[in-house]
Amino acid sequence: MLHTAVASRSFRRYSTYVGATLAGIFTNSVFGAIMCFVYIEVWAANPDAGGYDVTDAVTYVWLGQAMIMTVAVWGGGSPDDLAARIKSGDVVIDFYRPVGILGWYLAADLGRAAYHLLTRGLAPTLVGGLLFDLRYPADALTWLLFAIAVPLAVVVSFALRMLASLTAFWLLDDVGPRTLLGFAALFFSGLTVPLVLLPSLLRDVALALPWATFLQVPADIWLGKTTGLEVLGAYAFIVAWAVVLLGACALVLQRAERRVVVQGG
Amino acid sequence: MTLIQVTDLRRTFEVRRKEEGSRRRHRVEVEAVRDLTFEIAAGEMVGYIGPNGAGKSTTIKMLTGILVPTSGHIRVAGVDPSRNRTALARRIGVVFGQRTSLWWDLPLRDSFDLLQKIYRTDPARHRANLAEFLELLDLGELLDTPVRQLSLGQRMRGDIAAALLHDPEILYLDEPTIGLDVISKGRLREFLRSLNRERDTTLMLTTHDLQDIEALCDRVIVIDHGTQVYDGTLAGLHERGGSTRTLVVDLVDEVAPILIAGAETRRVEGPRQWLSFPADASAAPLVAALASSYDVADLSIQEPDIEDVIRELYSRPPAG
Numbered sequence: 001m002l003h004t005a006v007a008s009r010s011f012r013r014y015s016t017y018v019g020a021t022l023a024g025i026f027t028n029s030v031f032g033a034i035m036c037f038v039y040i041e042v043w044a045a046n047p048d049a050g051g052y053d054v055t056d057a058v059t060y061v062w063l064g065q066a067m068i069m070t071v072a073v074w075g076g077g078s079p080d081d082l083a084a085r086i087k088s089g090d091v092v093i094d095f096y097r098p099v100g101i102l103g104w105y106l107a108a109d110l111g112r113a114a115y116h117l118l119t120r121g122l123a124p125t126l127v128g129g130l131l132f133d134l135r136y137p138a139d140a141l142t143w144l145l146f147a148i149a150v151p152l153a154v155v156v157s158f159a160l161r162m163l164a165s166l167t168a169f170w171l172l173d174d175v176g177p178r179t180l181l182g183f184a185a186l187f188f189s190g191l192t193v194p195l196v197l198l199p200s201l202l203r204d205v206a207l208a209l210p211w212a213t214f215l216q217v218p219a220d221i222w223l224g225k226t227t228g229l230e231v232l233g234a235y236a237f238i239v240a241w242a243v244v245l246l247g248a249c250a251l252v253l254q255r256a257e258r259r260v261v262v263q264g265g
Numbered sequence: 266m267t268l269i270q271v272t273d274l275r276r277t278f279e280v281r282r283k284e285e286g287s288r289r290r291h292r293v294e295v296e297a298v299r300d301l302t303f304e305i306a307a308g309e310m311v312g313y314i315g316p317n318g319a320g321k322s323t324t325i326k327m328l329t330g331i332l333v334p335t336s337g338h339i340r341v342a343g344v345d346p347s348r349n350r351t352a353l354a355r356r357i358g359v360v361f362g363q364r365t366s367l368w369w370d371l372p373l374r375d376s377f378d379l380l381q382k383i384y385r386t387d388p389a390r391h392r393a394n395l396a397e398f399l400e401l402l403d404l405g406e407l408l409d410t411p412v413r414q415l416s417l418g419q420r421m422r423g424d425i426a427a428a429l430l431h432d433p434e435i436l437y438l439d440e441p442t443i444g445l446d447v448i449s450k451g452r453l454r455e456f457l458r459s460l461n462r463e464r465d466t467t468l469m470l471t472t473h474d475l476q477d478i479e480a481l482c483d484r485v486i487v488i489d490h491g492t493q494v495y496d497g498t499l500a501g502l503h504e505r506g507g508s509t510r511t512l513v514v515d516l517v518d519e520v521a522p523i524l525i526a527g528a529e530t531r532r533v534e535g536p537r538q539w540l541s542f543p544a545d546a547s548a549a550p551l552v553a554a555l556a557s558s559y560d561v562a563d564l565s566i567q568e569p570d571i572e573d574v575i576r577e578l579y580s581r582p583p584a585g
Contacts, residue, residue, distance in 0.1 A: 002382040009379060013370040093366045095331050098354040099383050261333055
């Protein structure tokens with residue numbers, strides 16, 4: 001009840017910045033189109049690279065554009081708010097409240113993600129669909145399976161961003177960890193190059209890391225590369241990372257709280 | 266009934282300091298609060314004052330449970346704050362003059378709605394409280410304004426309403442009037458007075474603004490360098506600080522400085538003279554003595570400035 005209220009307020013909060021949303025949609029669409037032209041050339045030279053045909057590849061580009069803001073690949077969202085509150089000292093107000101910090105910020109980030117999915121996710125995909133020949137989920141079930149994978153990916157991403165933000169309790173500035181995380185996400189999310197295109201060893205490693213949940217895993221469900229029982233395996237993979245990382249967040253938060261409450265910050 | 270009980274409270278912080286001539290940084294223990302002992306009864310309005318860095322905020326943090334004491338005991342509403350922070354949070358309200366508990370990008374209304382859910386306040390009770398505070402704090406027309414567009418005074422009133430919606434027994438206010446104009450300050454004080462009167466809410470207030478204290482608090486606790494230097498009434502503080510009242514005498518003629526028992530002439534300017542006498546002494550015998558020995562044209566009495574009193578207290582070595 002509280003958390004749905006938090007999520008819906010967060011959704012509304014982002015929806016007040018219409019100009020930023022429109023500018024973002026424009027940028028995603030332009031970048032998507034440019035990347036498509038590059039990918040089309042690549043797949044002309046190598047028609048089944050990574051097990052994708054050219055339609056898969058072009059669709060992957062638009063899914064990537066849709067996920068950038070939804071999953072907050074490069075950071076942002078409610079963990080950034082927390083980092084700012086740690087720096088300003090306002091976090092003390094969060095500690096005063098009789099509600100858990102982790103759940104609160106997760107709810108806020110899911111609200112944000114919902115807004116970004118409907119705007120920065122959906123709109124560029126529609127543009128892509130008008131300009132290029134895309135592959136859509138084969139049936140209603142696939143749509144549903146994809147729709148479940150996305151919020152799970154947001155949770156994984158949230159936990160990673162949260163861990164970076166929580167370092168502000170010790171470092172006072174979380175720019176370093178956040179930049180590092182951004183770089184890792186840029187490469188390991190498969191946003192620049194689909195992970196399936198990487199050389200075998202690197203690919204296996206990349207597909208086991210949490211960033212694979214951002215784009216590669218949901219995209220393979222959308223494209224029908226992951227089907228049947230494999231989908232359950234994909235879910236298990238995302239959920240496992242979500243649990244591990246959220247657990248880590250809870251632990252770090254507990255230490256941070258101890259630091260504030262016992263040591264006095 | 267004792268609501269807040271503080272016994273031998275002590276809190277130290279470890280800071281790293283670089284000593285001169287040494288490249289290594291050493292850990293140094295700093296005592297922010299020591300040997301603090303006081304009790305506050307339900308329904309009291311207590312001013313907690315002291316210069317910057319005296320340990321005021323450290324004390325408030327320990328009273329609200331977000332800082333663990335190094336030693337000593339605290340009971341607030343019957344519980345140990347740091348062990349029962351979440352349970353206690355439902356029974357206290359905290360207002361920081363320089364921080365906000367409202368959500369920046371959202372209309373005021375949304376903050377109030379969220380707070381009802383955070384504290385799980387009974388919806389009917391919440392509605393009644395909200396209606397009352399909107400009226401008393403004149404916030405009704407601002408409900409749909411995003412917090413970032415509110416003026417400081419409006420935001421402060423919003424924050425105070427926010428801290429009170431869950432019916433706290435105790436309200437801690439940390440510099441609530443900082444940065445406000447005279448009218449806003451006056452309104453806020455009026456509201457806090459009526460809150461204490463109508464709902465019997467216990468108020469503990471840290472401030473630099475001594476008018477806040479004069480307007481609100483029957484009792485003042487003064488702390489400096491982490492120790493309590495005074496606990497008592499405002500009148501007693503005047504006495505303790507050796508404060509004096511001033512009798513301004515306009516004589517008919519210019520004469521030599523007045524010599525009179527029980528007062529001291531501080532200044533002479535033409536026919537006007539300034540005489541100081543202890544704040545707790547009566548002015549009547551002085552006036553009578555003056556009138557019998559001098560040709561007095563006019564008289565007025567200046568009350569002591571509490572800031573001077575406190576400055577006087579601070580400049581003394583801490584008691585004990």
